[in-house]
Amino acid sequence: MPEHLELDFEKCREEADRYRLLAEQSTDMISRHAATSDWTYIDVNPAVERVLGYSVEEIIGAKGYDLFHPEDADNLLKRAETVRYRRGMYTNTYRYRHKDGHYIWLETTSRTIRDSHGDPVEIICVSRDVTEREMAQQAIRRLARVVEASSDMIMFCNHESMQLTYMNESAYRTLGTEKENPVVFYLDQIFEEHIFSTLVQDALSHAAEHGIWYGSVPLKMPANHHRIAEIREVIAHRNRTENMKVEYYSIIGRDITLKRKAEEQAKRQQLEMAHMSRLLSVGEMATGLAHEINQPLAAILNYCRGSLRRLEEGSSEENFAQISHSMQLITRQAKRAADIVKRMRSFVKRTDYQRIEFSVNESCVDVAGFLNQEAVDHNISFQFELDPTEPRLLADKIQIEQVLLNLVRNAIEAYSECKKTKRPVTISTKHANGYIDISVKDEGNGISKEGLDTLFEPFVTSKSTGLGMGLAISQTIIETHGGQLWAESDGSSGTQFHFKVPVRAN
Template sequence: MQKTTAEDLQKCREEADRYRLLAEQSTDMISRHSATSEWVYIDVNPAVERVLGYTVDEIIGTKGYDLFHPEDADNLIKRTESVHYRRGMYTNTYRYRHKDGHYIWLETTSRTIRDDQGTPVEIICVSRDVTEREMAQRAIRRLARVVEASSDLIMFCNHESMQLTYLNESAYRTLGSEKENLVIFYLDQIFDDEIFNTLVQDALSHAAQHGTWYGSIPLKMPENHQRIAEIREVIAHRNRTENMQVEYYSIIGRDITLKRKAEEQAKRQQLEMAHMSRLLSVGEMATGLAHEINQPLAAILNYCRGSLRRLEEGSNEANLPQIAHSMQLITKQAKRAADIVKRMRSFVKRTDYQRIEFSINESCIDVVGFLNQEATDHNITFNFELDPAEPKLLADKIQIEQVLLNLLRNAIEAYSDSQQTYRPVTITTQLKNGYIYISAQDDGNGISAEGLKTLFEPFITSKSTGLGMGLAISQTIIETHGGLLWAESDGNTGTQFQFKVPVRTS
C-alpha cells in the first residue's frame, strides 16, 4: 500500500479549497442532499440566497422535497417529459418555492454518490434559475397553440426557395390536404400563375421593403374543393443578428366561403326586396297606369269606328286617304299602349343584378314618362336641368330607375297638403369629381329636422298607405353601387333628395 505523505495531503487540501472556492463563486446553486425521499439539504453554496432567497444557514437541514411545487415533486419518479437522463446524471426542470412564497423555475442536474457497495450516500445538484427562459418558452407554446387553432390560414414561407415550411391546421384543410399526410407546398402552387407573377410578387416586395403588406389576393383552390380563400397579410421577418436580410415571410389568409355565401344571400334578399318594392309602387300607381293605357285604347277605338263608317259609306276613293291616316294614328296609339305595358313589365320583372352602361338623362326622362298620369292628376310640372355632357352610368339600370321613381313619387306626394297651384318638381343631373349627382327637388312644405333623422329607417312613413320601405330600399341600392343617398330640407320651403353614384368603366 502506497504511503500518503504530508505533501500529498497538502495538495489534496489545496485542490479541495480550489473546488470550494469555485463552488462558492459560482452563480449556479450547488447543493448536497441526503439520499432519502426527504432530500434534506446537507450543504449549499452562497448562490442559494440569490436563487431562493435563503441564507446558507437557513436552508441547511431543510427538507428539499417540501419546496417542490405539488405538481412537479415526483417528476424524477414518474420520468416526466421535463426529466432527461444522460451518463448517470438527471436533468429536471420544475417549479420550486422561493423564500418569499412564490414559485420559480429551476433546472437541476443531479448525480447520486454511492459507496463501494453501491448504496446511495448523498445527492449532488447543480441548479440554475430558468424562470425567464421557461416563461418565454411557455409563451411561445401558447402562441403556437393559438396559431394552430386559429381559423385563419397561417403559413411560413422561405424567402429564397418559396417553400412553405409551416402550415397550420386551417391552411392544410383549406388547401385540401391533411397535416397527418405531409405535403410539401411551394408558394407558386397556391396561386394562379398570373396572380403569382403580379399581385403576390408585389405583395412580397412591399413586405420586404416596409415590413408588412395588407390586401386581398385570391388563393387557387383544388379542383372540386368548394371553398373560397384569400391572402390578407404578409409579414417579412429579418435576420437581426447578421445582415438584416429577409429570412422568411409569415402569410396570413382567411377562408371566406361562409362570408361569400352570406353576401350572396344578402344580395338575393336585397333583389327580392327591391322587386317587392317595385311591385308595391306599381300597385300604388295602378289607377294612373290604367288611365294612361285607356287613353291610347280609347283613341284606337274611335279611329277604328270612324274608319268603319267610311268603309260602310261605300268604296269612295276620296275616303281612302282618310282611312290610311286613321290606320297610321291607330298604329301610333297601339305603339304608345305597347310602350306603356313594356315599360311596366320591365319595371316589375324579377332580375339579377346587371351592370350595363346607360344614359342617366334618358332614364330620368323615361321615369317621368312613367309618372305622366300621376303628375297630371296632382297638377305637377316636371322641370329638367340635365347635364349637357350626357353622362353615362355603369350600373343596374332597373334599380337606379327604381330609386328615381321612388324619389319623384315622394316629390309629387310632398304637395298633397299644399295649396300651391304651381307645383314644380325639378330633376337635375350633373357629372362632377368622378360622380354623377342626381337630384329631385320639390317646393312643398318640407320635412322637419326630426323627420330627416328617421327618413331612411324602414317601416317609418307619414303616408296613410305603404310600408315605409321605399327610401330604405333606395338607400341600400345606392350604397350597393358605392354611392350615397341623402335629403336636405329647411322644413318650410321644399325638399331636395339627392344621390351620387361613382362613374365606373367596365
C-alpha cells in the same frame, strides 16, 4: 509527515479552496444533498439567497423534497418529459418553492456520488433560475395552440424557396388534405398562375418593404372542393441578428364559404324586397297608368271608327289618303301603348343583379315619363338640370331607376298637402370626382328635423297608405352600389334628395 506528502496535502487544499471560491462566486446555485428520499441540504453556496431567498444557514438541514411543486416532485422517478440523462448526469426542469411562497422554475443538473462499493453517498446539484425562459416558452406553446386551433388559415412560407414550411389544421383542411398525411406545398401551387404572378407577388413585395400587407387574394381550391377561401394578410419576418433580410412570411387566410353564402342570401333577399317595392309602387300608380294607357287606346278607337266611315262612304282618292293617315296614327298610338306596357313590365319584372352601362340622363327622363300622368293629375311640372357631358354609369339599371322613381314619387306626393300653384319637381345630374350625383328637388312644405332623423328607417311613413319601405330599400340599393343617399330640408320650403354612386360601381 514526510515533506512530499505535506506538499501534496497543501496542493490539494489550495485546489479545494479554489473550487470553494468558484462555487461561492457562481451565480448558479451549487448544493449537496443527502442521498435519501427527502434530499436534505448538506451544503450550498451563497447563490441560494439570490435564487430561493434563503440564507445558507436557513437552508442547510432543510428537506429539499418538501420544496418541490407537488406535480413535479417525482419527475426523476417517473422519467418525465422534462428529465434528460447524459453520461451519468440528470437534467431536470421543475417548479420549486421560493422563501416568499411563490414557485420559480429551476433547471438542475445532478450527479450521484457513490463510494467504492457503488452505494450512494451524496448528490451534487447545479441549479439555475429559468423562470423567464419557461414563461416565454409557455407563452410560445400557448400561442402555438391558438394558431393550431385557429379557424383562420395560418402558413409560414420560406422567402427563397416559396415552400410552405408550416400549415395549421385549418390550412390543411381548406386545401383539401390532412395534417396526418402531410403534403409539401409551394406558394405558387395554391393560386391561379395569373394571380400568383400579379397579386401575390405584389403582396409579398409590399410586405417585404413595409413589414405587412392587407388585402384579399382568392386561393385556388382543389377540384370538387366546393369552398371559397382567400389570403387576407402577409407578414414579412426579417433576420434581425445578421443582415435584416426577409427570412420567411406568415400568410393568413380565411375560408369565406359561409360568409359568401350569407352575402348571396342577403343579396337575394334584397332583390326580393326591391321587387316587392316595385310591385307596390306600380300598385299605387295603377290609376294613373290605366289612364295613360287608355289615352292611346281611345285614340286608336276613334281613328278606327273614322276609317270605317270613310270606307262606307266609298272609295275615293281623298278617302284613301285619310284612311292611310289614320293607319299611321293608329300605329303610332299602338306603339305608345305598347311602350307603356313594356316599360311597366320591365319595371316590375323579378331580376337578378345585373350591371350594365347606361345613360343616367336618359334614365331620369324615362322615369319622369313613366310618372307623367301622375304628375299631370297633381298639376306638377318636371324640370331637368342634366349634366351636358351625358355621364354613363355601370350599375344595375333597373335598381337605379327604382330609386329614382321612389324619389320622384315622393317629390310629387310632397305637394299633396301644399296649396302652392307652381309645383315644379327638379331632377339634376352632375359628374364630378369619380361620382355621379343625382338629386330630386320639390318646393313643398319640407320635412321637419325629427322627420329627417327617421326618414330612412323601415316601416316609418307619413303616408296613410304604404309600408314605409321605399326609402329604406332605396338606401340599401345605393349603398350596395358603393354610394350614399341622403335628404336635405329646412322644414318649410321644400326637400331635396341626393344620391351619388361611383362611375364604375362594384
